[in-house]
Amino acid sequence: xxxxxxxxxxxxxxxxxxxxxxxxxxxxxxxxxxxxxxxxxxxxxxxxxxxxxxxxxxxxxxxxxxxxxxxxxxxxxxxxxxxxxxxxxxxxxxxxxxxxxxxxxxxxxxxxxxxxxxxxxxxxxxxxxxxxxxxxxxxxxxxxxxxxxxxxxxxxxxxxxxxxxxxxxxxxxxxxxxxxxxxxxxxxxxxxxxxxxxxxxxxxxxxxxxxxxxxxxxxxxxxxxxxxxxxxxxxxxxxxxxxxxxxxxxxxxxxxxxxxxxxxxxxxxxxxxxxxxxxxxxxxxxxxxxxxxxxxxxxxxxxxxxxxxxxxxxxxxxxxxxxxxxxxxxxxxxxxxxxxxxxxxxxxxxxxxx
Amino acid sequence: xxxxxxxxxxxxxxxxxxxxxxxxxxxxxxxxxxxxxxxxxxxxxxxxxxxxxxxxxxxxxxxxxxxxxxxxxxxxxxxxxxxxxxxxxxxxxxxxxxxxxxxxxxxxxxxxxxxxxxxxxxxxxxxxxxxxxxxxxxxxxxxxxxxxxxxxxxxxxxxxxxxxxxxxxxxxxxxxxxxxxxxxxxxxxxxxxxxxxxxxxxxxxxxxxxxxxxxxxxxxxxxxxxxxxxxxxxxxxxxxxxxxxxxxxxxxxxxxxxxxxxxxxxxxxxxxxxxxxxxxxxxxxxxxxxxxxxxxxxxxxxxxxxxxxxxxxxxxxxxxxxxxxxxxxxxxxxxxxxxxxxxxxxxxxxxxxx
Numbered sequence: 001x002x003x004x005x006x007x008x009x010x011x012x013x014x015x016x017x018x019x020x021x022x023x024x025x026x027x028x029x030x031x032x033x034x035x036x037x038x039x040x041x042x043x044x045x046x047x048x049x050x051x052x053x054x055x056x057x058x059x060x061x062x063x064x065x066x067x068x069x070x071x072x073x074x075x076x077x078x079x080x081x082x083x084x085x086x087x088x089x090x091x092x093x094x095x096x097x098x099x100x101x102x103x104x105x106x107x108x109x110x111x112x113x114x115x116x117x118x119x120x121x122x123x124x125x126x127x128x129x130x131x132x133x134x135x136x137x138x139x140x141x142x143x144x145x146x147x148x149x150x151x152x153x154x155x156x157x158x159x160x161x162x163x164x165x166x167x168x169x170x171x172x173x174x175x176x177x178x179x180x181x182x183x184x185x186x187x188x189x190x191x192x193x194x195x196x197x198x199x200x201x202x203x204x205x206x207x208x209x210x211x212x213x214x215x216x217x218x219x220x221x222x223x224x225x226x227x228x229x230x231x232x233x234x235x236x237x238x239x240x241x242x243x244x245x246x247x248x249x250x251x252x253x254x255x256x257x258x259x260x261x262x263x264x265x266x267x268x269x270x271x272x273x274x275x276x277x278x279x280x281x282x283x284x285x286x287x288x289x290x291x292x293x294x295x296x297x298x299x300x301x302x303x304x305x306x307x308x309x310x311x312x313x314x315x316x317x318x319x320x321x322x323x324x325x326x327x328x329x330x331x332x333x334x335x336x337x338x339x340x341x342x343x344x345x346x347x348x349x350x351x352x353x354x
Numbered sequence: 355x356x357x358x359x360x361x362x363x364x365x366x367x368x369x370x371x372x373x374x375x376x377x378x379x380x381x382x383x384x385x386x387x388x389x390x391x392x393x394x395x396x397x398x399x400x401x402x403x404x405x406x407x408x409x410x411x412x413x414x415x416x417x418x419x420x421x422x423x424x425x426x427x428x429x430x431x432x433x434x435x436x437x438x439x440x441x442x443x444x445x446x447x448x449x450x451x452x453x454x455x456x457x458x459x460x461x462x463x464x465x466x467x468x469x470x471x472x473x474x475x476x477x478x479x480x481x482x483x484x485x486x487x488x489x490x491x492x493x494x495x496x497x498x499x500x501x502x503x504x505x506x507x508x509x510x511x512x513x514x515x516x517x518x519x520x521x522x523x524x525x526x527x528x529x530x531x532x533x534x535x536x537x538x539x540x541x542x543x544x545x546x547x548x549x550x551x552x553x554x555x556x557x558x559x560x561x562x563x564x565x566x567x568x569x570x571x572x573x574x575x576x577x578x579x580x581x582x583x584x585x586x587x588x589x590x591x592x593x594x595x596x597x598x599x600x601x602x603x604x605x606x607x608x609x610x611x612x613x614x615x616x617x618x619x620x621x622x623x624x625x626x627x628x629x630x631x632x633x634x635x636x637x638x639x640x641x642x643x644x645x646x647x648x649x650x651x652x653x654x655x656x657x658x659x660x661x662x663x664x665x666x667x668x669x670x671x672x673x674x675x676x677x678x679x680x681x682x683x684x685x686x687x688x689x690x691x692x693x694x695x696x697x698x699x700x701x702x703x704x705x706x707x708x
Contacts, residue, residue, distance in 0.1 A: 009370060015683035016363060020701040028698060055409050057424050059457045064429050066420050070411050075418050079431070079453070081460020087691045091459055095685050099433070103413045105445055106435020115686035119694050148688075151695035175692050182695045329369035331449050332469035334502075337441045338529050340473050341505035341536045344382060347374040 009333030014112035014315065018324040022315070023116065025322065029159040032152065035124040036131075036160050038310040043128070046280035048072060049306050051257055061085050069305035075101045076309040078114050084211045093148070093211050094118065100312045110316055111328060114308065121311040122303060123152035125256075126231045127160035129299035130205060132282045132289045133254060134229035138204035139164045144196050144218055145210035145234055146170035146179035151186075153207050153233070154179075158188055161205075165189040169199035171210075197223060207231040208242045221246035226294040232266050233301045243298075245269045251296040254279050254289070256304035265300040276300070363687030368466035368669065372678040376669070377470065379676065383513040386506065389478040390485075390514050392664040397482070400634035402426060403660050405611055415439050423659035429455045430663040432468050438565045447502065447565050448472065454666045464670055465682060468662065475665035476657055477506035479610075480585045481514035483653035484559060486636045486643045487608060488583035492558035493518045498550050498572055499564035499588055500524035500533035505540075507561050507587070508533075512542055515559075519543040523553035524564075551577060561585040562596045575600035580648040586620050587655045597652075599623045605650040608633050608643070610658035619654040630654070 014022070023031050042049070050070040057064045062083030069076055078098035086093050096114035101107060130138075141163045143150050147170070157163045166188050170176040176192055183190050193199040200206055200223045208218045211234055221244050224230065230251070234242050243266050253276045255261035267274055279299070281287035290297050319325055334343040368376070377385050396403070404424040411418045416437030423430055432452035440447050450468035455461060484492075495517045497504050501524070511517045520542050524530040530546055537544050547553040554560055554577045562572045565588055575598050578584065584605065588596050597620050607630045609615035621628055633653065635641035644651050673679055688697040 013682070013684075016686045017683055017701075019686075020698055021705075023698060024702050024705060028695075050411055052409060055406060055420065055422060057404055057422060057429055057457075059424075059426070061458060062460050064422075064424075064455060064457070064460050066409065066422055066431060068409060068411060068418075068420055070413075070418075072413070075411055077420060077433070079455075079462070081455070083458075083460045086459055089459075090691060091461065092686065092688075092691045092694075095461060097462070097684050101418060101433075101435070103411075103418070104415060104437075105440055105443075106416050106418050106437045107445065107449060108433070108451070113684050113686060116694060116698070147692045148694045172692075178690065178693055178696065182693070182699060328367070329371055330367075330451050330467050332370045332373075332446065332467060334446075336532065337444060337446045338501045338526075339532055339536070340446075340470060340502045341382075342532065344374055344377060344470070345536060347371075348378050351375075351378060 009331045010327040010329050011108050011331065012110050012319055012325040013328040014319070014325050016113045016116065019113050019116045021324050022318055022322060023120070029155050032120050032124045032127065032156040033159050035120055035311050035314050036128050038314045039121065039125055039128050039307055040283055042306050042310045043280040043283040045071070046306065054260065054305065067305040067308055069309050070103055071309070073103055075103050076305070076312045078305065078308040080114070080118065098308055098312060100316060107331060110312065110319070111330070112315060117311045117315065119149055119152045121307045122149055122233065123156035125307050126153055126207065126233060126299065126301060127156040128283070129254060129279055129301065130157055130161045130229060130231060132279070133297040133299060134161065134205050135227055135290065135293055138229065140167065140203050141165070141205040141207055142167045142169070142199040142203035144169050144199055144206065144208045146175040147209065147211055149209050149233065150179045151182045153209060154183055154188060155186060157205065158186065163205065165191065167191045167193050167199045167203060169193045169196050203228065205229045205231070208234055210234040210242055216242055217244050218242040219247060220244050224296060226296065228296055230296070230298045231301060232298060241266050241269055248298065251298040252277070253298045253300055254282065255300050256302065260304060261300055261302050264302045267300055363685045364681040364683050365462050365685065366464050366673055366679040367682040368673070368679050370467045370470065373467050373470045375678050376672055376676060377474070383509050386474050386478045386481065386510040387513050389474055389665050389668050390482050392668045393475065393479055393482050393661055394637055396660050396664045397634035397637040399425070400660065408614065408659065421659040421662055423663050424457055425663070427457055429457050430659070430666045432659065432662040434468070434472065452662055452666060454670060461685060464666065464673070465684070466669060471665045471669065473503055473506045475661045476503055476587065477510035479661050480507055480561065480587060480653065480655060481510040482637070483608060483633055483655065484511055484515045484583060484585060486633070487651040487653060488515065488559050489581055489644065489647055492583065494521065494557050495519070495559040495561055496521045496523070496553040496557035498523050498553055498560065498562045500529040501563065501565055503563050503587065504533045505536045507563060508537055508542060509540060511559065512540065517559065519545065521545045521547050521553045521557060523547045523550050557582065559583045559585070562588055564588040564596055570596055571598050572596040573601060574598050578650060580650065582650055584650070584652045585655060586652060595620050595623055602652065605652040606631070607652045607654055608636065609654050610656065614658060615654055615656050618656045621654055
């Protein structure tokens, strides 16, 4: 019988449904704790990664980005969009998918939804930053912006950093109620607030995660007291920031990858020589994190390709122990690699005799 | 019943098997003729495209590239590798997949294998170049390099440019015999040759399509006579060229996208101000193609994202009339777009009651 394609030509694909089941198999909090370990592993070997600022295609209402990286053995990339106006039409602001491939052969190894994975890795990365930068006795987090990322941020910081209380605020009351309801049985004490000013009262950690594509000022200078750690997560493209510049001047600022963050992060408001420390250097011990209990530390998180790579590695390892995947016939695999045409000819012959 | 995901969240996926059937539904030659029309359409509106040189990740044995572009309405990108050593292990030198997405929402619209599509669009693009640049009475093509792309090149130039004879040569005799056998009932007169020098005898068109990642000299200056049109297809990355520099000096050189071709094409051997004409300008009439029967014209083809965009558009239009696709659950689509976590919670609740 004519072989049209062998098993070599199919790759595992993880659908949204299977991803939900994989995450539930582990438990959301444990999944993020595991992912944080993968992120720290990759932060420790940061210099060996092939790093490129994401390739962005901007349009009036949003952006589509490709985020590639490689550790020399595996290659990963993510496709991700950001369209804040989408929620008005019942669509996601951010959707994503991605893949791992072999650097040796260039062959894809794994294709997966990454909307859920991005939510998990973003929260896990905030938790890694917070664990290294916040005061160790931090227990109360203000969560400003209660959209799709908020519950993951809260649970990752509970599981990985030991926060016990989350103070919620969103300009959209429905979003705030949704977040509160989702966290009701989480073991966190949840305090809904009527303003950002109220939310930050007594907070050890302030996480901002809003989605407007404009320079908004979610956090004013007088709202940030000594000793606070800030995760500024929502500003992630040119023209999209959340913090007043005066906060940056008082803070020690930590970033993922400086060239990208200078374009996309809060520090796009600052001169190009504004001092920052890359988080991986704190993780390896090459640079200091927090040095004093009254210091304001700021993680200016925009999301970097290496974090996606980490979560793709995590998924691959989970799949080794799981059947929650489909096989996708996406790689043409003729018997003779120089003979794509012959593969078509044999398919034609098969049609004639069918 | 709890809705986990709606139909909105699935996108059409074209597997290798379905792609073969779609191409066979049209016929290989007709498919390439149709694709050539889409390429010419996009060449005519070239200035409105978002153009970025491909994003390449080079490694010892190959390269993995992402090739994005957009016409402001649709966004397309292709993942493609190039690993010449792969054929030694029975793997493809080039594999590819790609997608179309909506610029308005950032949502993927279509995911597809692109190994076969790339073969078709590469040959169709060569045919577009040849139709505009070769002498109108051209009938004989020398095909140097008889790998996976060769039959498509021969058939596209037969169907679109009217060549009647193809003279084959490959350093790998098996590849040459394979190509000859595949073209045996094509209506082309096929002449196997024992050297590149023999292959070019009497040829009106010379197409080089070899795959070594090194500066090879497939074509020497004394092999190229007056009036010939050359398609140099195989050189497509830094350090990979096929022609002796002296040929370039005697030729009128046409390229897809100058910044990319200066890095990846034959003209990487020349100074950065070496004159070239972009092919789209010839298609629109803004620039001259061939002006004289003794002129040597050279299409220094490296493959550009807009050609992939054209073939993705072609595929989308074919799918509107075909059921040869699967639906892929790749976009998380919670009932409330701000509530990814709630989607997980409902999946959890469903597990508990199952």
